[in-house]
Amino acid sequence: MKEKIKQILPIFFFIVIIVFPLITNARSGCCSWHGGVCGCSCCDGTPLSATCAPYYPECGGGYYNPSPIPSCPSMSYYDSLSDSCKCYTGYVVSGDKCVSADQLCRDQYGVMAKYNSLYNQCECFVGYVFGEDAIGRNQCISEDDWCHNKYGYNSGYNILTDKCECKSGYEFTVKSGGVLKCESCFSKYGLYSSYNYVDKKCECDEGYILGDNGCVIQQKTITCPLNSTLIGDQCFCDSGYIASGSSCITYTQNCQNKYGPNSYGDKQYCYCSSGYEFNSDKTSCIKSIICPINSTKVGQNCICNEGFVFKDGRCISHTDDCRIVFGDHVVGREGQPGLNNSTCDCEEGYVWNSSKTACVQIEPVSTSIVTIKPVTNTTKVILENKNQEGSIVAQTIEVKNISDDKLINSSTTEYQQEGIKKENTQNWFAKTLGLIHILLLRLFK
Numbered sequence: 001m002k003e004k005i006k007q008i009l010p011i012f013f014f015i016v017i018i019v020f021p022l023i024t025n026a027r028s029g030c031c032s033w034h035g036g037v038c039g040c041s042c043c044d045g046t047p048l049s050a051t052c053a054p055y056y057p058e059c060g061g062g063y064y065n066p067s068p069i070p071s072c073p074s075m076s077y078y079d080s081l082s083d084s085c086k087c088y089t090g091y092v093v094s095g096d097k098c099v100s101a102d103q104l105c106r107d108q109y110g111v112m113a114k115y116n117s118l119y120n121q122c123e124c125f126v127g128y129v130f131g132e133d134a135i136g137r138n139q140c141i142s143e144d145d146w147c148h149n150k151y152g153y154n155s156g157y158n159i160l161t162d163k164c165e166c167k168s169g170y171e172f173t174v175k176s177g178g179v180l181k182c183e184s185c186f187s188k189y190g191l192y193s194s195y196n197y198v199d200k201k202c203e204c205d206e207g208y209i210l211g212d213n214g215c216v217i218q219q220k221t222i223t224c225p226l227n228s229t230l231i232g233d234q235c236f237c238d239s240g241y242i243a244s245g246s247s248c249i250t251y252t253q254n255c256q257n258k259y260g261p262n263s264y265g266d267k268q269y270c271y272c273s274s275g276y277e278f279n280s281d282k283t284s285c286i287k288s289i290i291c292p293i294n295s296t297k298v299g300q301n302c303i304c305n306e307g308f309v310f311k312d313g314r315c316i317s318h319t320d321d322c323r324i325v326f327g328d329h330v331v332g333r334e335g336q337p338g339l340n341n342s343t344c345d346c347e348e349g350y351v352w353n354s355s356k357t358a359c360v361q362i363e364p365v366s367t368s369i370v371t372i373k374p375v376t377n378t379t380k381v382i383l384e385n386k387n388q389e390g391s392i393v394a395q396t397i398e399v400k401n402i403s404d405d406k407l408i409n410s411s412t413t414e415y416q417q418e419g420i421k422k423e424n425t426q427n428w429f430a431k432t433l434g435l436i437h438i439l440l441l442r443l444f445k
Helices: 002-029 099-109 143-151 187-189 249-259 318-326 413-445
Strands: 076-079 084-087 091-094 095-100 113-116 121-124 128-132 140-143 155-158 165-168 170-174 179-186 194-196 201-204 210-211 216-219 228-231 234-237 241-244 245-252 264-267 268-270 276-278 283-286 293-297 302-303 307-310 316-317 329-335 340-347 350-354 359-361 375-386 392-403
Touching: 084 091, 091 359, 099 113, 099 121, 099 140, 121 128, 128 143, 140 143, 140 210, 143 155, 143 165, 143 179, 165 170, 170 187, 187 201, 187 216, 201 210, 234 241, 241 249, 245 249, 245 316, 249 264, 249 268, 268 276, 276 375, 283 307, 302 307, 307 318, 316 318, 318 329, 340 350
Parallel strands: 340 392
Antiparallel strands: 076 084, 091 095, 113 121, 128 140, 155 165, 170 179, 194 201, 210 216, 228 234, 241 245, 264 268, 276 283, 293 302, 307 316, 329 340, 350 359, 375 392
């Protein structure tokens, strides 16, 4: 007996292991296409199938009684575990048949729709979104079309920002009811507006400001500077004034800005003040150089004319130059060239004194006339004159004592005294001859 039990137990466990899961699976898959099991029938009222009935003995179905596999529609297969037909991958139930999931999505949302098996739903291809088409159907439309539907034709989709934006030259505008639309600057702000492509916004043109009704002309408040008058919308300097930057200044102020404080001007020209003159570059007024009489201005220097020398700020003749040193009765002439000096001589009838410091007159002799050989006594005297620049120039003056066939007083020089003695001797001899002549005449009478 025990041996028979041992032989039956393995068979019993095998039956339990095999049959019990089938019973469980069969029960869980019954009426899967009819809303599940409700009591002793399917929830939609369909009676339990012959496959499911044995698993519900309380409904009088008896024990497990396998039945033939039911036939399934095209593109599906029978799943014995669920006791139902299931569509192949890529297909879904549509009515009582299996159809392509992609085709089903295209039929519902257009050609740009596809089936997402992971989420078991339809979706649009990249670049397309669900939206209304031209006739109001919910379709997969382009992102630009979706933006057009929402903000108008002048909008577009920006894939970088993943949002709708107005096209260049257009700006979002709140319309009636709070609806946003993309409109041009002209439509939004009027004719005196334009689009700033750098800042990507509409702006009023120059001279206009944004008002309640768009861009309107800007009312200018013009304040003119001192010494000017507003004419129209511009400021003009008054008579006697000239524009300098944002100010009106006098003509003299304008000249002084250019040539310095020692200048003045009128409407046409600028001048240097008295005692001043333009420099060589005509860029400023410098103090004028006033040349003395008998001189000529050369550049910025004064040069004495021919026959004159520069001394103590004046150009004087050579004679005046000599007389400053030796007094009157002196005549002068040009000295060595380029040394600004003079050569001095005594006037006719005058000779140098013994110290050669002045010219003295030759005293006439009343007794007789004596012819004397020329006597010349020459002395050189150095004068120091200052030139135009104030430096001292050594001046050599040659002074001469000339007596050529002149009457000379016997008391003047040794030579003259000797002549006087000869004259006295001659006079005595002449007187003696005269007396002898008179005596001879009387005797021969």
